Amino acid sequence: MSTAKRSGTYNPAEHGLAKYFLSMLDDKDRNVKYGEAIKKCIEEFETKEQRKPRVLDIGIGTGMLSSLCLLHGAAHVTGVDVNSTMVGLARASLKALDPTGKQHKVLLVRPGPSALPPEERFDMVVSEILGTLTTSESMFKYVSIYRHHLNTFGADHKVYAVPQQTTQYAALHRFSRQDLGEPLSAALEVALHLNRDAFGRFMPSNEGGLALPLYLWKSELVGGKRHAIHTESYEALPPRAEGQGADGGGGGSFVANGLERPVVYEAETLNTACDEDAFVLCVLEWSVKLWGDVKLDNTLEAYRGMPLRNALARASAWGFFIADVPSLRSGVPRRAPLTVRANRMNAAAGQGTPELVIDGHRVANVCEEPAPYVAMAADADAADRLFEALKALRSAGASAAAAPVRSSPRIGNGKRKVDEASLPGSPSKRACKSEPQRVQSEPQRVLIVNDTTAGKLPFEAAVLGFDVNVVNDDQLATEAGKRAVEALAAAAAPSSEAKPGRISWHVGRVATGGAEARKTRGAFMPSKQYDAVVLGAALLDEMRDDKHRLEHSKAIVDRWSKTRKGIPEPAQLHETDHAFDRADFYKHSLPEAFKGRRCLAGVEGALRALGEPCAQADGGAPFATNDDGLVFHGVHTVRIDRLYQALESPMEAPKAEETPVPRRETNGESRRRSRIKTSSVCASSADRSAPSDEPSAAGAADADEIRAGVRECSAKLPDGEESLAATLEAFAKLLNSDDPRGLQQVLEQSVAKLSRGARSAVARATYLGVKLRLRREAPKRPKTAAA
Known part of the structure; x- marks a missing residue:
């Protein structure tokens, strides 16, 4: 699993498909390397033992590894899993091959x-119980349960195991604040350090936490190396002592080692690497020796060498755990070294999360509260487009006098700073009460509701001369914006000619009626209407079909916008058709061994197990492509609450039925009760064969193309020319592709060759995305000559 429980012990789900599974199946590098390792392991066994191995697959999942074992010559494969959905899918996958x-x-x-008969023995063991950490899914614990079923070979008690060895690393990575940009730097700083839930804990970099593709920004290792903090070896299995228990400990277990001595970073090394521009993070990375020279790496360097599609998939399924190192961002030269200590984890008991002591601060367990404002802060393109809209508005409403020169917002005596707004639990303050009145005509005013730019847009608006009120629902997003504005103001060139506007920050909900409206007026004094109302989260609400929030946003605009138009203007939703090659969509990530064969152990099989609309001809219900649903370009994730949980048996012959979606509170939003068409494949049915490939009038299960109806969202900006869009065209443009169908070619480019625009594209796809309705298209019949 991508994240571990607070206790550090991983408990696998007993039914359903975890949201990271489809992303993992689309990780071509992972699948290919496991295939290479399994092939080499079986070949070595056959050469030395002169027979084909019997294989045990622990945690069989969709059956990918077992399928590879059969394809590469295993005599027999036995797979075990605690998840009934996975067992059903694996049975269907393996029956297609056998x-x-x-x-x-x-x-x-x-x-x-172990529930296997005591006398049952296997020559080889395969497993892929890896997560964001090598220990996240307690591989040592679960493999040790079956150790007495494994044959060993030779005097060294060799075990034919894939993987052979796992190594968890801790490394200090130096990022450049200038490269990250102040909004993103401030958002990261707040999410990791000021967030009470995250302080002293590890934060996932995937959608369970920051939802941030860290690999898109360059970094360097402080001290030039990463340090092993935990190693597990499955290469040998010493004989178990007489009378020893089955708790996974002692001489009868595999070997597990922790960090023997603390890592010391000398002060000179730190001072060289960590200047005022440095943003240092402790990143937990890992490397696994699958078999021989075949290695699988989950490191930042490995991501940067991958095609973007592969990196996106791995970042969603695994990603990293990161921790803050605030003492290295002060810019003050250090005189003392920094030490990193790691505990010796009890892997046999399933302890999945390490405990580090970094520069005297303890870091343990995992933060389970996502920080969506971080990914939004990485979308620099959206911030730039909103700024251009305000700039056009300023030009239209400016007097004949020359426009102000760019400068930083000022208050009172000219110091560059931002008004401090009261946070929850503190006495409220009226914004700018102590500021002397400026001798000038009344400035234009801007109201920003739920700023998604982490302070960049408020700063730019104030530079243009607007007086800015920012009202955010989220206290941490507000703090990130304030910090970013302070940093941007400090870096801006002063100008005596400039007359920048003021910025005031407020936490809470903008109410438009009743008693709550009086509280709103008391918070930021909306005595008059605003020249512009910016609705930062409007597109997000539109894509979520959040009618309540959309109506609330409209009420804010109607009440406080002079023109009764918001920025961006209401989005236009429309559905367009795009064709995708079935082989690329479903078979792109499969190892070469599956060429010419039907594989239900990959993305297609997993979608069938879920009863997704792509298993139907009519398309079914649309799914979000962001981290709330099905990420469009290469990252396939599904929310747990969208699983087909009503079935006791998760695999059955395809049939359509009406399934109610339960009412469920998610992130403070209420999901409306609705009905969607689904189809499912079930292991308990009499016929467990793969779904029929015969074409029908409605479509074909094995058609050459998949037709996708994409519900696109395009919001206009006031100048009428530019638009802030969550469309395929917008993603393609940011990824340097003129044609949205050329996205697949761009996704095959190496991460290292991507432009800076790719950061905005990936960030926007993560938090916003589009809605996708998949349906199969029947094969086109050749035209025949008229009689």
Whole structure:
């Protein structure tokens, strides 16, 4: 799993498909390397033992590794899993390769001791119980449960295991604040350090936390290396002592090692690497030796060498755990070294999260509160477009006098700073009460509701001369904006000619009626209407179909906008058709061994297990492509609350039925009860064969193309020319592709060759995205000559 429980112990789900599974299946590098390792391991076994191995697959999942074992010559494969959905899908996947069932067996087991017959033995073990950490899914614990079923070979008690060894690293990475940009730097600083839930804990970089593709920004290792903090070896299995328990400990277990001595970073090294521009993060990375020279790496360097599509998939499924190192961002030269200590984890007990002591500060467990404002702060393109809209508005309403020169917002005696707004729990202050009145005509005013630019837009608006009120629902987003504005103001060139506007910050909800409206008026004094009302989260609400928030935003604009128009203007939603090659969509990430074969262990099989609309001809319901649903270009994730949980048996012959979506509170939003069409494939049915490939009048299961109806959202800006869009065209443009269908070619480019615009594209796809309705298209019949 991508994140561990606070206790550090991973408990696998007993049904359903975890939201990271589809992303993991689209990780081509992972699948290919596991295939190479399994092939080499089986070949070495056959050469030395002169027979084909019997294989045990622990945590079989969709059946990908077991399928590779059969394709590369294993005599028999037995897969075990505690998840009934996975067991059903694995049975269907393996039956497609072994219709007679003589070479495979898939068992649903209970968590705990092995349920296999004591006498049953295997020559080889494969497993992919890896997560954001090598220990996230307690591989040591679960593999150790089956150790007495494994044959060992030779005097060194060799085990044929894929993987052979896992190594968890801790490394200090230096990022440049200038490269990150002040809005993103401030958002990261707040999310990691000021966030009470995150302080002293590890924060996931994937959608479970920051939803930030860290690999798109350059970094360097402080001290030039990463340090191993935990190693697990599965290469040998010493004999178990007489009478020893089955708790995974002692001489009968695999070997697990922690960090023996603390890592010391000398003061000279730190002073060289960590100047005022440095933003230093502790990143937990890992490397796994699968077999021989085949390695699988989850490091920032590995991501940067991948095609973007692969990097997106791995970042969503795994990503990293990161921790703050605030003592290295002060810019003050250090005189003392910095030490990093790691505990020795009890891997046999399933402890999945390390405990580090970094510069005297303890970091343990995992922050389980997402920080969506961080990904939004990385979308520099959106901030630039909103700024251009305000600039056009300023030009239209300016007097004949020359426009002000760019400068930083000022208050009172000319110091560059931002008005301090009261936070929850503190006495409220009236904005700018102590500021002397400026001798000039009344300035134009801007109201920004839920700023998604982490302070960049308020700063730019004040530079243009607007007086700015910012009202955010989220206290941390407000703090990030204030910090970013302070940094931007400090870096701006002063100008005595400039007359920048004022910025005031407020936390709470902008109410438009009743008693709550009086509280709003008392908070930021909207005595008159604003020249502009900027609705930062309007597109997000539009894509979520959040009618309540959309109506509330409209009420704000109607009440306080002079023109009764917001920025951006109401979005126009429309649906367009795009064709995708089925082989690329479903088979892109499969190893070469599957060429010419039907593989239900990949993305297609997982979608069928979910009963997704792509298994139907009519398309079913649209799914969001952001991290709330199905990420469009290469990252396939599904919310747990959208799973087909009503079935006791998750795999059955395809059939359509009406399934209610339960009312559920998610992130403070209420999901309306609705009905969607689904289809599912179930292991308990009499016929467990793969769905039919025969074409029908409505469509074909094995058509050459998939037709996608994309519900696009395009919001106009006041100048009437530019638009802030969540469309395929917008993503393609940011990724340097003129044609949205050329996205697939761009996604195959190496991350290292991407432009800076790719950061905005990836960030926007993560937090916003589009809505996708998948349906199969029947093969086109060749035209025949008229009689």
